[in-house]
Amino acid sequence: MSQQTIKVALAGNPNSGKTTLFNALTGAHQQVGNYPGITVEKKEGFLELNGYSLHFIDLPGTYSLTAYSQEELVARNFLVHERPDLVVDVINANSLERNLYLAIQILELGAPLILALNMMDEVRAQGININSSLLSKRLGVPVVETVARQGLGKKMLVQTILKTAQQSPQWKPLTISYGPDLDPAIQEMVAHIQEANFQTNTYPPRWLALKFLENDEEIKSIVLKENPALYKKIEQIHKTVSDHCEQTLNTYPEAIIADYRYGFISSLLKDVVKKNTHTERIAISDQIDKVLTHKVMGPIFMFLVLYGVYKLTFFLGEYPLHWLNAFFDFIALTIDRLLPAGLLKSLLISGVIGGVGGVISFVPLIAVMFLFLSFLEDSGYMARVAYMLDRIFRFFGLHGSSIMPFIISGGIAGGCAVPGVMAARTLRSPKEKLATILTVPFMTCGAKLPVFILLTGIFFPTQKAFVLFSISMLGWVVALFVAKFLRSTIIRGPATPFVMELPPYRLPTWQGLLIHSWEKTWMYLKKAGTVILGISIFIWFLMTFPTLPQHQALTYLKQIKQLELKIQQLSNKSKNTELLAKLKQKQKTLVQQLKREKLLHSFAGRLGKSLEKFTQLAGFDWKINIALLGGFAAKEVIISTLGTVYSLDTSNEGANLAAKIQKDPSWTKAKAIALMIFVLLYAPCMVTIVTIAKEESWLWAGFSLVFNTIVAFALSSLAYQLLS
Amino acid sequence: MELKSIRQLKINQKAIIKHIKARGELGRRIRDMGLLPGTEIQIVGRAPLKDPVALRLKGFTLTLRNNEADYILVEELDVPTDY
Numbered sequence: 043m044s045q046q047t048i049k050v051a052l053a054g055n056p057n058s059g060k061t062t063l064f065n066a067l068t069g070a071h072q073q074v075g076n077y078p079g080i081t082v083e084k085k086e087g088f089l090e091l092n093g094y095s096l097h098f099i100d101l102p103g104t105y106s107l108t109a110y111s112q113e114e115l116v117a118r119n120f121l122v123h124e125r126p127d128l129v130v131d132v133i134n135a136n137s138l139e140r141n142l143y144l145a146i147q148i149l150e151l152g153a154p155l156i157l158a159l160n161m162m163d164e165v166r167a168q169g170i171n172i173n174s175s176l177l178s179k180r181l182g183v184p185v186v187e188t189v190a191r192q193g194l195g196k197k198m199l200v201q202t203i204l205k206t207a208q209q210s211p212q213w214k215p216l217t218i219s220y221g222p223d224l225d226p227a228i229q230e231m232v233a234h235i236q237e238a239n240f241q242t243n244t245y246p247p248r249w250l251a252l253k254f255l256e257n258d259e260e261i262k263s264i265v266l267k268e269n270p271a272l273y274k275k276i277e278q279i280h281k282t283v284s285d286h287c288e289q290t291l292n293t294y295p296e297a298i299i300a301d302y303r304y305g306f307i308s309s310l311l312k313d314v315v316k317k318n319t320h321t322e323r324i325a326i327s328d329q330i331d332k333v334l335t336h337k338v339m340g341p342i343f344m345f346l347v348l349y350g351v352y353k354l355t356f357f358l359g360e361y362p363l364h365w366l367n368a369f370f371d372f373i374a375l376t377i378d379r380l381l382p383a384g385l386l387k388s389l390l391i392s393g394v395i396g397g398v399g400g401v402i403s404f405v406p407l408i409a410v411m412f413l414f415l416s417f418l419e420d421s422g423y424m425a426r427v428a429y430m431l432d433r434i435f436r437f438f439g440l441h442g443s444s445i446m447p448f449i450i451s452g453g454i455a456g457g458c459a460v461p462g463v464m465a466a467r468t469l470r471s472p473k474e475k476l477a478t479i480l481t482v483p484f485m486t487c488g489a490k491l492p493v494f495i496l497l498t499g500i501f502f503p504t505q506k507a508f509v510l511f512s513i514s515m516l517g518w519v520v521a522l523f524v525a526k527f528l529r530s531t532i533i534r535g536p537a538t539p540f541v542m543e544l545p546p547y548r549l550p551t552w553q554g555l556l557i558h559s560w561e562k563t564w565m566y567l568k569k570a571g572t573v574i575l576g577i578s579i580f581i582w583f584l585m586t587f588p589t590l591p592q593h594q595a596l597t598y599l600k601q602i603k604q605l606e607l608k609i610q611q612l613s614n615k616s617k618n619t620e621l622l623a624k625l626k627q628k629q630k631t632l633v634q635q636l637k638r639e640k641l642l643h644s645f646a647g648r649l650g651k652s653l654e655k656f657t658q659l660a661g662f663d664w665k666i667n668i669a670l671l672g673g674f675a676a677k678e679v680i681i682s683t684l685g686t687v688y689s690l691d692t693s694n695e696g697a698n699l700a701a702k703i704q705k706d707p708s709w710t711k712a713k714a715i716a717l718m719i720f721v722l723l724y725a726p727c728m729v730t731i732v733t734i735a736k737e738e739s740w741l742w743a744g745f746s747l748v749f750n751t752i753v754a755f756a757l758s759s760l761a762y763q764l765l766s
Numbered sequence: 767m768e769l770k771s772i773r774q775l776k777i778n779q780k781a782i783i784k785h786i787k788a789r790g791e792l793g794r795r796i797r798d799m800g801l802l803p804g805t806e807i808q809i810v811g812r813a814p815l816k817d818p819v820a821l822r823l824k825g826f827t828l829t830l831r832n833n834e835a836d837y838i839l840v841e842e843l844d845v846p847t848d849y
Contacts, residue, residue, distance in 0.1 A: 106798040110791050137826040140800040294789070300797035327827075328810065337814040429829050433815035436831070539795040539834060544820055544827040 045095045048207045049124070053117060053148060054132035055141050056103035057422075057545040059160040061085075063132050063190035064100040065553050067200070074561045082116045085561075094204060099126065105140070107147045109260040111470065121153055122244060127207055128154050130199070132190075135159040135172060136546070138315060142307045149181070150218065152246050154211035156202055157185045158195070164546075171316040180310050191551055215246040220302045224255060224295060227283040231276050238272040240265065254280045255295040327422075327546035335426055344427055348445065351414045352454050355407065355461075356488075362406035370399035388586060389579070397578025400676055400729060401571045404460045408566050411450055411461040412559040415468065418446075420550035424468060425542060432540060438522045439529025439537070441474035448478070448521065452485030455514045459483045459730040463737055464562065471538030477525045479734055480746050483726035484521040486514045489677030493721045496681060500704050501714040509718075517722055524753065570732045577728045581675045585646045590639055598636040605629040637686050646671050660720060660759040661713040661766065670720070676727050712765035716758040723754035770842060772809070772819060772835035780808045781840035788837035800824050801838060 054060035065072075068087025075084045085100040101120055102113035109115050121129065129148055133141040138159075148155055159165075159174055178185035184202045188195030219225055231251035236242065240250070245261075253261040254276050266273040280295070287293055333339055374391050381387040418424040428442030435444050444466070445453075451462025462482045469475035486494075498509045529535075589595075609625050612618065641647045650667035657667055665687040672683035685699045703709050725747045726734070735743035769784055783805045788796055800823060801807070810827060811820045817832045 106794070108794055108798070110794060134826075137824055139824045140826065143798065143800065296789075296794065297786070297797065301802055304800065304802055331811065331820075335811055335813065335820075341814050425829075429818055429820065430813050430815075432831065433813060433817045537831075539792045540818060540829070540831045541792075541795045541799060541834060542829050543799070544829050546827075 045090070045093055047095045047097055048128065048203065049097050049099070049126040050203055051099045051101055051120060051124075051126040051129045051153075052132060053101045053121075053129055053144065054103060055105050055134060055144060055543075057543055058103065058132045058134040058141060059190040060103055060132040061100060062551060062554055063158065063160060063188065063196075063199075064098060065551075065557055066190050066193045066196050067096075068098055070557075072557070072561075074565060077116050082112050084116075089200070091200060092204065094207070096200070096203065099124075104144065106144060107151070108256065109258050112472065113470070115260065118151075121148065121151055125213070126153070128156060128203060128211070130156045130158055130203070132158045132160050132188075135161050135165045135187075136168075138172065139304070139307055139311060142310065143303060145181075146216070146218070146303050146306065149183070149216035150246075150249055150252070152213035152215035152249075154206065154213065155183045156199070156206060157181070157183060158199055159185060159187045160190050162187045162195075163189045163192075169317070173314045173316070177310065177314045180314075191548075213246075215248060217248060218302060218306050220252075220299055223287055223291070224283065224298055224302075227255070227279050228252065230279050234272060234275045234279075238269055240269055240272055251276070252299065255283070256299060257296060330547050331426070331544075334423070335430060340426075340430055344430055347418075347423070348427070348449050349454065351418070352449050352457065355411045355414055355450065356456060356458075359407040359410045363403055366403055366406070367399070370395055370402070385586070385589070389582060392586075393579040393582035394575070396582070396675075397575040400578060401567070401574045404458070404729060405563055405567065407458055408461045408464060409559050409563045411465065412562040413555055415446065415465055416555050416558040417550050419468060420548065420554060422545040422547045425544050428542065429544060436537060436540075438526045439474070439477055439533075440522075440525050441469055441471050441478070441538075441540070443469045444474065444478040447482045448485060448518075451482035452487040452490075452514075453518065455486040455510070456488045456491060457485060458487050458489075459485065459726055460733050462487075463730060463733045464566065466737065473529065473533050473535055473538060476738060476742065477528050477533050479737055480528060480742065480749075481521040481525045483730055483746065483750060484524065484723055485517045486722065487677065489727070490721050492678070492681050494718055496700060496703075497714045497718055500700055500709075501711050513718055513722055516719065520723060520753070520757070566733070569736050570729070573732045573735075574729055577732070578675065581646075581672075581728070583645075584649075585641060585644050585672065587644060590636075590643045594639060594643075595636065598632055598639070602629055602632050602636070605632065634686060641668065641683075641686055657755075659762070660716045660755060661710075661762040662717065662720070663708065666717060670724065673721070674725055674728055676729070677721070680721065710766060712762050715765060716762035719761050720754045720758040723750060723757060725751045725754075768841075769839040772807075772821070772838055772840060773832050775809045775840070775842070777809050777811060780806060780843040782806055782843060783838055784841050785839040786837060787839070788834070792834060792837065796830075796834070796838070799828055801828070806843070807840065 052060055052064055064085065064087060068089055071089065072085060072087040075086075076082065077084050082102055087098045087100070089096040089098065099120065101117040104111070104114045104117050107114055107118040107121075109118070120126070131141075131145045131148055133145065135141075145155065145157060157177070159172060162172075165172060172187075174185040174187055184206060186195055186199045186202050188199060190196075220228060228248060228251045231254060232247045235247040235250055240247075250261065250265070254265075257280075262273070262277070265276070284295055287295055287298065291298075334343055374395050377387065377390050377395070381390070415424075418427070424443065424446070427445060430442070431445050432442030435442055446468060447462045447465040449457065450465050451457045451459040459482055462485070463479050466475050466478045466482070469478060494510055494513055498506045502509045605625055605628060609622065609629065612622055612625065642651075647668055650671055651664040653667050654662075654664045657663075662670070665684065668687055669680045669683040673680040681699070688699055688702045725731070731743045731747055734746055770781070772781075775781060783801060783803050785803060786793065786796060786801065805823055808822045809819060810822045812818070813820075813829075818829045819832060819835055820827055820829045822828075
C-alpha cells in the first residue's frame, strides 16, 4: 500500500513559535540542509499518520513576502515554485494584526492556508478573547488554536491538515481591493499579463501586477528577461499610476498597498478580538525590561551575562575537549606502535589524525556555544543586547548583534573564531554579518595565547599582564576599524534597517535548545569536516615533501641508533644515571635535529626561507616564517614548529625554547612585539577559513586569508621599524 | 496640531502616526511591521546610549534607530498614560 505524501510548508513571523511548533510536530524526524547557493537553512521534518506521510518544511521566519532579504525570497520562491499542498501560517496571536499581514500575502498568492493561532495561553492571560471561528469564517480558511511550547492543539492541527488535504484544495488567489487609484491600474496590468499568457500557472496575474506596483526587483527582472514587450507595457502603467499618486496624494503605490492590506486586516478583526482593558496587566516583560535595559543596570547585567556565557562555554567545552584529545593521542600512539616508521605512518598521524582530531576538537565548543546562544535568542535577551549595543557597533558599520561573535572569538582573550564565526548567524543583516565574520578572526583566540605568553614571559617579565591586555585590546581596535574600513569600501552601502522586534521574555524549551545545538554541530561536522581533512593532508604534504635525501637522513639515524645501543648497554650494566640522562638528552636532540632538517628540506621550509627577504621588514627570519606557515593549520602549531626549527642550537643542550630565544641575539623587544602583532592578526587558521567559506563563500574565505595577512604584515612591519 | 518626530517624544508618551517619509527597503520594513499612518504608538524606552528607541504598537514591542524613526512623523496624544 503506497502512502500519500502531503507537503506542508510552515510559514510565520520570527518569534511566532514556528520552529517550536515544527519541533513539536516532527520531533527528532528532521533534516537540515541549505537552499542551493545561499546560507539560509532549509529544515524539513516528517510525520507518519493514518496512512499519510506529512512532509513539513519550516520556511525561514519573515514578516512579509517581499524580495528584500534572502529569507523572504526563499520563503516566497518556495511557495511559488514548489507549490506545497498546504501552508500552515503560524501566528503569534499576541500581535494578531501584524501577523496576519503575512497570511494575507500568502492568500494573495493563492496557497491553501491553515492558520495556527499560537501562544493562545499568553493571549488569554492578558484577558484578550479571540473569536477564532469568526476569523475562520471571514477568511475562509481553517483556524486552529495552539500553544506550541506545551504541544497543545498539535493533534487538532494535524487533524485539520489531514482533513483539508483530503479535499485536495486548489490554489485560489485572494483578491483585495486597493482603492480607486490602484484597482484600475491593476486590472489593466492583469489584462496585459493574461493576453501575453505570462507564466500564469506559476504567478497569479494579479499578484504579478501587485509586485510591479510594489517595485519588486526580482519579479520585475524576471518579466524583463522573459518578455520585454510585456515588461514595457506593465512598467508604463506602473509609472503612470505612480506619478499620479505622487502628485495628487503625496504617496506612492507601495504605501497604498500596505495601507489597504492593513485596512483589510482591521475589517477582518472587527469583533474578532475583544480586549477586557480592566484586566490588561502590564506585561511582565515590560517590568523585566525596566531593569534589564535600564541605562545603568542594563549594561552591567549584560556584561555579566556575556562574560558568564563566554566563561561557561569554554569551561564546559573544555572537559569533552580533553577527553577527545586524549582519545586522539591514544590512537596516534597506537598507530605509532603498530606501524613501521615511514611516510604512511607520518600521513596517518600528522595528516589524517591531526586533521580529524582538529575537526572534532571544535565540536564540544560549538555544541555548548549554540546551546547558550539559542537560550539567549529564544529567551528574547539577545534582541535586548543588540538594542543596547547597537549605537556603538553601528558606528563601525556593524550591528548590535555583532557582539556575540566578537566575544566568542576571543573578545575576552581565549575564545575561538570557529564557533565565533558561526555565532554570526544571529545577524539578519547581510552586510553587517559579512563585516562581522571577516573581522572576528582578529580577536585573541585561545591558540594565539601561548605565543603571547611565551614572548611576554621572555621580553616583558615585569609587565606581563599589561602587555597581554594591550594585545587583546589591539585585536578589538583593529577588528572594529577594519570593519569600518570594509563597510566604507568593499562592503559599502547603507546600514540594513535595524527595525527589530523586541519579543517578550520567554523561557526556552529544552527540546528547542537541544535540537538547535545538535543541528548546528552536525552541520559543522558534515560540511566543514571533509574539507578540513583535505586541507590538513595538503599541509602535511607541504611540510613533508620533498623528503630528505636518504644519505642525509641516514647520518642522523645512525647516530641515533648508536646512542640507543649505548643507552641500553649502560642501563643494563651500571647505575650511572647522570651519564644516562646526558645520553638520552643527546639522543632527543638528534631526533629533533632530524625533524628540523626534514622540515627545512620540505616545500614549507623552502617557502619560509625564500620569504625571508620580505619578512625582514617585520624582523622575521626564516625560522619564524616556517612556524607561521605551520600556524595556518592551527595556531597551536606555531610554538611546536618554533621548537623544532630552534632545535639545532646544541650549544646549550636541554635548554627550552624560551631560553633559546632569550640567548639569540637576533631577538629584540621590537621583534617580539612585531611577532605578537602578526600572530594576533594574520590569516585565520584553516578551520576558521573553511567555516567562513561555509557561512559566506570561498571567495570571502580567500579574501580573509590574503587581506588579514596583509593587514598583519603592514602593522607588524610598522611596529618593528618604529621600535628598532 | 504640529507634527513631531519620534526623537522628540518622552518615554511613555503616546502618539498617532501621521506620515511616513521612508521609501525603499526602510519604508517597506517599517510598513511590514505595521507602522502606518493612523497607528497608535507608545514610546516604551530608549537604549542606554539614547538610541535605538523602543515603541509599543499593536500588541508588540519594536525597536528602531533614531535616524530611522526620524522618517516617522507623529501627533502627540495628550491623554495621560494608563500605567
